[in-house]
Amino acid sequence: MRRVKAVLRREWEEAVRIRMVLFSVSFFPLFMVGFAAYLVWQGRSLPPQGQAVLMNTALIYFFVLPVVIPLSIAAYSIVGEKEQGTLEPVLATPIRDWELFLGKALAPVIPGVLISWAAFGIFLIASCLILGGIPPGVLSPPWLLSIFALAPFTALFAVFVTMIVSSRTTDTRAAYQFSSLAVLPALIPLIVYSARLTAVNLIFVGIEVGVLLPLNAVTLYIALRLFRREEILTRWK
Amino acid sequence: MIRVEGLTRRFGDRVAVEGLTFEVREGEIVALLGPNGAGKTTTVRMLACLISPTSGRAWVGGHEVHAEPEAIRAIVGILTETPGLYRRLSARQNLRFFAELYGIQDARDRIEKYLRFFGLWERRDEPVATYSKGMRQKLALARALLHEPRVLLLDEPTAGLDPESARSVREFIAGLKGERRAVLLCTHNLPEAERLCDRILLLRTRLIAQGTPEELKRRLFGTRVVIELANPRPGIDAELRLPVVKSAELAGARLYVEVSDPHRDNPALVRRLVELGAEIVSVREEETTLEDVYHELMGDTDAQG
């Protein structure tokens, strides 16, 4: 664990020096909160039922955040190591492949998830202030479950996809754009919601988990196979 | 400290190194000398357990590369082909990260020791991006030494440095002599290999020759004697015909004659030349340089394809 911690610390020391990463972990979540709050503000004179619909719509932004924040951290993390040629000296130390992998995977996921939750919290407070309370039917268990339990999985999925894509390119922007496809599973709520116009329910959360778990398993498997010493040094472009 | 037997590595159909057998003992600095694509980096990577051999065996510090890669990585320090530093981080942050990976206890003191040693202490907290190439190379060396490795693998430590920086890096490497380490130094710089190393391994996919610089020179070229003539006559080189003469060639006023032992053979050579009517101005031994050896050997393998 000592070596995993060392990787995490170094990743974060580096991340705070990259403008794009700083942007995606600060301005982007704030922007999303502002946008969501604006939506709620517009419906401030609607009856509670209408307010609930608006708020549920706004919540969907908070599905996207835990995907988008880790994406940029992960893309810079891997492409950056390749550009700087730093993986070889790291792999020459006694670090195990899985320790490096775990450090690299957690480095974007931890801030990604924490910042998403924080943004969600800020949004709730803002809505409370705007509407003078949370309308009934908004903070139902399925919603909370989606926000809190699914975020780590969508974030991990985004990171695994970025790892796979990054191993094949030396261009951060290309890595970032390709990996953005990882946002798709997080959009399922949006799609279901707009198709059926129902609030999220338990069945829906179940479906989301049912989709995410196999996706995570498959991408984890591929990423782990790519993340072997030999593979990194001889096959990565 | 390093023992290699029949080490081979292929990348698909391409053979990068083949059938390498050599040894580097404690306290020795050995050069792995070869042109681009000779397989130097590949060899070093196999010894650092970064990539695995296709066949053959190797031991580093008594551990076999297949069996105990982690034990080997803990005692090997490697200077990779490119410095591979985190450019956004400072020298100290870079070294601290590696100190943690190696599990160094007194990391602070150790980092300070090496940063001071390489003259980087003043700039320890500046990002590496602001360093010159020579400073980066020194920082990479500091990183390779941080855990006091018993085996040091240096892949072209002076490549791309200006003469001044190259010299200070060479002086440092020369200072490693006498420490109880084994050093394998990859280079295509001949004078560097000759000056720094106890022995030289000439590599071009296969090991073409090995020995001390002196041995290599002697083995390849007996000794050349240069005789300056006052009356050079074309054809005199062909008329020389003596058993001790391996080859003779007239170029301008100079006659180049190859013999195995000048002390024994020169008197007979001079006598014969006088018989042939030559007027001798001077007789001296010619220095063979390692460069001659290198081109002779590498040229040979070129011809073989």
Ligand SMILES: Nc1ncnc2c1ncn2[C@@H]1O[C@H](COP(=O)(O)OP(=O)(O)OP(=O)(O)O)[C@@H](O)[C@H]1O
């Ligand atoms: N990952 C790889 N995939 C395919 N071929 C490779 C790979 N790494 C090295 N090779 C090949 O192996 C051979 C030896 O390469 P290596 O890098 O070991 O040479 P070198 O002696 O270090 O050369 P240089 O002096 O240019 O650094 C070359 O033909 C190279 O193309």
Ligand SMILES: [Mg+2]
């Ligand atoms: Mg090389």
